[in-house]
Amino acid sequence: MNNTGANNNIIEVKNLVKEFKGLKAVDGITFSVREDEIFGFLGPNGAGKTTTINIICTLLSMTSGEVTLNGYNVARERNKIRNCIGMVFQDPSLDDRLTALENLYFHGLLYNIPRRTLKERSEEVLDMVNLSSRKNNLVMTYSGGMKRRLEIARGLLHYPKILFLDEPTLGLDPQTRNKIWDYIIKLKKSKDITIFLTSHYMEETEICDRIAIIDNGKIIALDSPDNLKSIIGGDIITILSEDNIKLKEYIKGITGSEVHDAKEGKIRFEVKNSSIFIPKFIKNSPVKILSISARKPTLNDVFLDLTGREIREENASARDNIRSRMMGRMRH
């Protein structure tokens, strides 16, 4: 794999712990982000993604651990860190009673960009996210997708070394979500910039060079998307049958792999090569098969494999729901 020389790392996090009133939101995580990569934080709501990002970008103090960014210590050199990061928050942080250009102007002054440069750069970043034609409109007239694009543009205005994107597609419709990712990919191609993003949409994090899967405040896997997917034996097979219990026993016997219950009364398991497995399986099955399907593994399967749960919000357990709600309340 790539060389992991320490000087290539732009962010180093060691044994980071954050407690909120005895509850461990971040539970001793260690990782590093390499310069110029797209690094993804993947996990369900309340897993500790936003808390970790908030600590790295100086918004939150840590309970214990050590974090450096671009060689600066997060606890001691806050303003130096603030100068070299760009943030796109989960909740919009634009002023909706100002125009796009005014939002950028305020941002530029806060980051000490000289006025002449500021004008040029505002045009440049607005152009990049295709908002030039709406630059003098109040942000309150923007759609959700446009707001997010403007936030990305604003995050880039002071030419940060690292851009943080916390759930950049949260609350957007699928089409708009795709567009946002297109902008992010375009951005990565045109600039030397490190991107640190979080998402709980599995498919979307596949553009990352490396992904850390985080659950209950711990990193449970960290690798490239392809390597993560190779954790899964091969293909995912989903079956609907007349007698799941009997079939489960049979599959365990012939493949040796775990069989899980899936949605709509189906069962699922993994095999090395589905195209060879399926014809033989159907011929020899002791139970009548009503439907069978096979597909390549996704990051969602990886998460399921590692935690026994699905990542999607609607499938989160009651405990996770309460946890994420509490985290939400304590996030500041």
Add this chain to the structure above:
Amino acid sequence: MKKELIGVYIIWLRDIKRYLRDKPRIIGSLAQPILFLFVLGTGIASSFSTFGGGGGKDFLNFMFPGIVGMTVLFTSFFGAMSIVWDREFGFLREVLVAPISRTSIVVGKLLGGSTIAMIQGSIILLFSPLLKIPITFAIFFKVLFIMFLVAITISAMGIVLASVIKSMQAFQVITNFLLMPMFFLSGALFPLNNTVKWMNVVSKINPLSYGIDAMRTMILNNPALQLYPLWLDIMVLVSVTLVMSILGAVLFSRQD
């Protein structure tokens, strides 16, 4: 240093721009004092004849500086408390990750809220001809200075509270249990020198009493209605302003 001043300026400018663009808010926030003055005030004034005693007209004049004070109180308090939701959902997060100090944010917020409160208070002052109260330029600027002190004090108090209490529910509770009593026991609506003892005592620890007393002295120039000498009013206000602002800056800078 220059960078910090720019930070203060940005926070201030943002508040002012927002205010000027929010026409419904301007009208809405003026409705309350006007209602108090012309409906409640006129009503109470006319009730004097029912219960015996005259001086209805004098009562309206008495109330006028109180309503100016009320406008400043509510405007600056809500301005500062906007930090509570701004921190969670809005622009403040953008400012918090920017390379400027927390103190600059607090100073900007204090000045922004106070400027708006002073504008609102001045608009109420414009109603003085209706009550036949003469207000010269000199009086106007003197009152403006007191409005500034009161606004900074109340804004700073709002920032102190916003730093300690972080939920919207708590905000409602504060409005009912702190803001309203502060208003009622400030001498805005009735004279404090003839009330029951406990009210008198409470009003002495209420910074708003001193602000309203000072404004009343300046606007009406009637020694019979004056509670404290003007220098004492100003001294109390300046001291509370300083203490509250420093406390606000310290508490707001704490990182959790």
